[in-house]
Amino acid sequence: MKKICVIGLGYIGLPTAAVFAKAGYDIVGVDVNERVVSSLNKGEIHIEEVGLPEVVKEVVENGKLRASVTPEEADVFIIAVPTPIHEDTTANIDYVVDATKAIIPYLQKGNVVIVESTIPPRTMDDVVAPLIEEKGLDTGYDIYLAHCPERVLPGRILIELVENTRIVGGTTPEAAKKAADVYRAVVTGDVVETEAVTAEMSKLMENTFRDVNIALANELVKISQRLDVNAHKVIELANKHPRVNIHQPGPGVGGHCLAVDPYFIVEKAVEESPLISTARKINNSMPSFVVQQVQHLTSELEKPVVAVFGLTYKGNIDDIRESPAIEVLEMLQHSNRYELRIHDPHVRADQVSFSLQSFEEAITGANVLLILTDHNEFKSIQTEDIVNKMKTPVVLDTRNCTNLDESKATVYKIGNLSTIKVI
Ligand SMILES: NC(=O)c1ccc[n+]([C@@H]2O[C@H](COP(=O)([O-])OP(=O)(O)OC[C@H]3O[C@@H](n4cnc5c(N)ncnc54)[C@H](O)[C@@H]3O)[C@@H](O)[C@H]2O)c1
Structure with a gap:
């Protein structure tokens, strides 16, 4: 049975560690936050997620999941650390860089390294792979490197981790296959292999689609106030069209996905992304x-x-x-x-x-x-x-x-x- 080292034990890393542990893998979860590590080793969790306390308690008690502040040698490494934006909306990939550097001393030929954190396009090829290559490991042959973005819904994470379709983008076709096989062992949904940059962009476009669509609904709210129309009714009726799906308006768009990911695209192609930028401005207003x-x-x-x-x-x-x-x-x-x-x-x-x-x-x-x-x-x-x-x-x-x-x-x-x- 494989050993997996999961780096970053937050909303994504902890449920992921728990799901693999529940499936019988030996999991060491690594976090820089000592409180997270010590509470996890007592079988307790620091986040709210349906069903997670019970699963974590079980897998900690049966020894399948334990936590540490330092990585260990393993067959597979899964990085799920934060990727926020800086004040100026540029991507902060420092945590991904730090996590990658932290596992490098423990890497051995044949290991699979998966980044689950949402990252700007080309990060796997231009940032993560060179860091590993610098240490003398060849990401073409020695290490299988892939990006597998998350698309779970908080509140349903344990279900969606298993049932959702997973996109696995390898820096080589072989890496995509090796990483996809890791997920195929626990995922009942499809596991689709592709290139790293395509996986990076597909994740970002999923959230950008939703952000732009919500911006459209929010713009409609402002138009409706001026024109004395009920935007909720307008959306309800427009959505009766079989191919229309206007999202719901609200007080803005939050979270570290929808409100963040579109900027990762804008940063890399600013002149080509005026619609994405405008949607961000509308939602921010x-x-x-x-x-x-x-x-x-x-x-x-x-x-x-x-x-x-x-x-x-x-x-x-x-x-x-x-x-x-x-x-x-x-x-x-x-x-x-x-x-x-x-x-x-x-x-x-x-x-x-x-x-x-x-x-x-x-x-x-x-x-x-x-x-x-x-x-x-x-x-x-x-x-x-x-x-x-x-x-x-x-x-x-x-x-x-x-x-x-x-x-x-x-x-x-x-x-x-x-x-x-x-x-
Ligand atoms: N939460 C979601 O619903 C969701 C959905 C899809 C994608 N994502 C993406 O997944 C990634 C992780 O998000 P999250 O919500 O789990 O974040 P989080 O903040 O809940 O957890 C991240 C954890 O990583 C730890 N950490 C930071 N740097 C570290 C390092 N160098 N080594 C070890 N641990 C480190 C932190 O202490 C924290 O416990 C982000 O890129 C996010 O955009 C999240």
């Missing part, structure tokens, strides 16, 4: 668009109380990275105009630098309930839960996720803002 609506609604109130519901970049997860909700919150805080009550049942106090309130504390006495994330808890809010507790029962639902009785509460949804009235 949405938090301030939401804040403008709050300002307008409350313009005649002194120190309005705003209950801010939801901080994560999407519903039913605990991830607040690049979250547009955080941006909205910071703008509201910065203006000093509001008394803010912040509630998110999925976010822990140690993730944020401000205090979080319970549902009751946040809603009682509020002038506006501002919904920024479509958690199930918010979808199921009943009109009775809020109307008698709020000072003025006004809801601004930027996710079109609530189903409140509009005869008892004033509800504005992001696609239907033309009727918005000052409280």
Whole structure:
């Protein structure tokens, strides 16, 4: 049975390590964060993901998964470290470079090295391969090098890791095959072999497609406010066309994928990517668009109380990275105009630098309930839960996720803002 060394034990690396361990492989998980390593060795996890605590506990207890701060010799190395952007939106691939350098002393002929981190086009050929070659190993013969991007949905990671189609891009056809075989042992979906750069671009284009499509919906929101049309209705009807699929608008696009990956393409082909850049700008404009609506609604109130519901970049997860909700919150805080009550049942106090309130504390006495994330808890809010507790029962639902009785509460949804009235 193969031994696999997984570098980076976050939202991707840890479930990946767990899935291979559950399938019987010997896994050593490596992370630079000692807290992650020590908690994992106790069978505990530091992230929220459905089903993961149980699987990790099992594979740690049966000795198939253990964690360490240093890599070890193995048959396969899987790198799943972060790839954020710098302030200027250029890709920060330092973690990938560091992780690659960290495994080099442990590489042996015949090893498979897979980068799962999302990376700019040509990173495998122009950055990772040369680092390994520099140390005297030939990536044509000695080491099989491949990029296998992730496309899992948080909340369904354990299922999708196994069932999704995987794209495996090798720096050589032989490397693609060797790396694809690693996944074929646990994946029930298709495993498609291709070149590294094609795999890099296909991952980036998946997220870029979605970012551009959401930008289209967000632009429609602004057009609809001007033209007095309900954008949600427009999208619903347009999507009845069998070949149309307009995405849903919202308070912006967050997370470290959709809000980041398009920049990796723009950086490498700036003149050829005006549409991708514009989509990013439109989506980046949405938090301030939401804040403008709050300002307008409350313009005649002194120190309005705003209950801010939801901080994560999407519903039913605990991830607040690049979250547009955080941006909205910071703008509201910065203006000093509001008394803010912040509630998110999925976010822990140690993730944020401000205090979080319970549902009751946040809603009682509020002038506006501002919904920024479509958690199930918010979808199921009943009109009775809020109307008698709020000072003025006004809801601004930027996710079109609530189903409140509009005869008892004033509800504005992001696609239907033309009727918005000052409280
Ligand atoms: N989270 C997702 O849903 C998702 C989906 C598709 C692709 N991705 C991509 O997968 C990659 C990993 O994302 P993530 O969400 O798992 O990140 P994460 O931040 O949750 O986890 C990364 C882990 O890597 C560790 N790390 C950093 N540098 C290291 C090093 N040199 N050696 C060992 N460990 C190191 C960190 O301490 C952290 O625990 C990124 O490129 C991301 O874009 C993520």
